[in-house]
Amino acid sequence: MHRMNDLRRIDLNLLVVLDALLSEQHVTRAAERLHLSQPAVSHGLARLRDLLGDPLLVRGGGGLLPTPRALELATPLREALAQVQSLLAPNAFDPASTQRTFRLAMSDYGAAIILPGLIRSLRRDAPGIDLQITHGSREGMLDQVLDGDIDLAAGVFPELPNALCSTPLFEEHYVCLVDRDSLPAEVVLDLPTYLARPHVLLEMRGSGTPEIERALTAIRERRHVAIRLPHWSVAPEFIGGTDLILTVASRALHTVDRENLIVVPPPFDIPPFAFVLAWHQRRGGDQALNWLKGRIEQVIVRG
Template sequence: MHQMNDLRRVDLNLLVILDALLSEQHVTRAAERLHLSQPAVSHALARLRDLLGDPLLVRAGAHLVATARALELMAPLAEALAQVQSLLVPDAFDPAAAKRTFRLAMSDYGAAIILPGLIRKLRREAPGIDLQISHASREGMLDGVLNGDIDVAAGVFPELPNEVHSVPLFEEHYVCLVDRHSLPGDGTLDLATYLARPHVLLEMRGSGTPEIERALTGIRERRHVAISLPHWSVAPGVISGTDLILTVAARGLRNIDQASLTVVPPPFEIPSFSFVLAWHKRRGGDQALKWLMGRIEEGIVRA
């Protein structure tokens, strides 16, 4: 109750700035999001600290971190602003007029699936929206979502912290990419051949593809990884003309050179997985972000 009494002492404009500051945990990014100057947001933060009797954001190395008091304010503040917005301006977000930069994290696999259709849609419907795309391991993407460096991450996240919400985009399965001429006459890949041959592993900073290793462990087998790559783009060229095998998500192989390469099922069961969008729950009231994720979902459904 004391918390809400404090909030009543603050005008609505300051609440909007506080919400952006707690969401971004960065004065400059909050200013860009609100289309205000950095000094104006810094001044508002000083007023908020005085009114609420708490520093709200404190520096920890290169980042600002929310205090315990600020963390308590996040949920009621986001809920209050969402209610005000729905009452006063139900359709507040106008894509055609929006000026906004979103920070998305995804692998080059995710980028190949999401970005072509999304960018065409943005250029038609919301030309003032810019995208900053980053590439990181699964752990790195989640860290970015948690600390506010990333607005939304696209990837495979078997376990998500309670603070992170997600929506599935599609179910995916694994296949094997091999040189067409390296297969036996019947064109199949058996388990003995799979285990005897060297493999290419796609990984970013050691994240790898644990689903494949778990499946092999389940049948008490191991594979030999001859080459580890941090990105997908060079992998088909590495496979061509060799005995190497790449076990990878199927959607990433839509445009391979079928004259020299071929896709075959793995000779053992690897569970399918869900490819999702993940964002911090404090961004739940961000109508622009909801709109963007909706466009991403539409593009995947129609793919």
């Protein structure tokens, strides 16, 4: 009974105010986001401070900085509000009228494959849905999903924590991009040539492309990496007129210049891999998120 009385003291609207303040770290921007006046949000913050016995946000860096207590509350608060929204209207999700921001994590490879079609789909059918895109290492993206900072992560995740769910979007394989004039007329890239020539390696914060290195280790070979890059979009530009080799996922080369460059199979076996969507299992009842996942799958199928 004591806990019930404590709950009755809480205006649940204050939790919405706190979520906006933690996200915006600015009273005016939080007020605009909530369609409230600035004094109303300031008053709500004062009530929250009194209720929770903590300053929650303090001035600094041109805005408001969360206290350690506020940082502890941010993720469970965001997830609780999403669950309440889903509980109150489980069958009422309307993409045409929903106002919501989704946070997605993916590499520039994933962005090039997913975003053009997805954004066209959202602008046509769900103009109130906004996207915030971030990127990082594989491990970093999964940590963001676990922490609740990201709604969905798209990438190659051979192993997922037990708390995460996933669905495959497509199976991918590796190919090699080389300058056309750098190979013999019969266009054969054999293993000695592959190992003798310098390579472009795509890596994000040290994660590299472990599938390629594991495949080389399996045949007890190593390659010489001449250039290391954190993004693939510019990598094909390096290949023309050089002896460099770029070993990369095949879909990354759909728009590459095929007049001067050629795509050939690797001269050793590199297992294919699955490109997947990952999300926290606690978000399974989020109707809007489920709809977005479905749209991403449709984009890939049509793409």
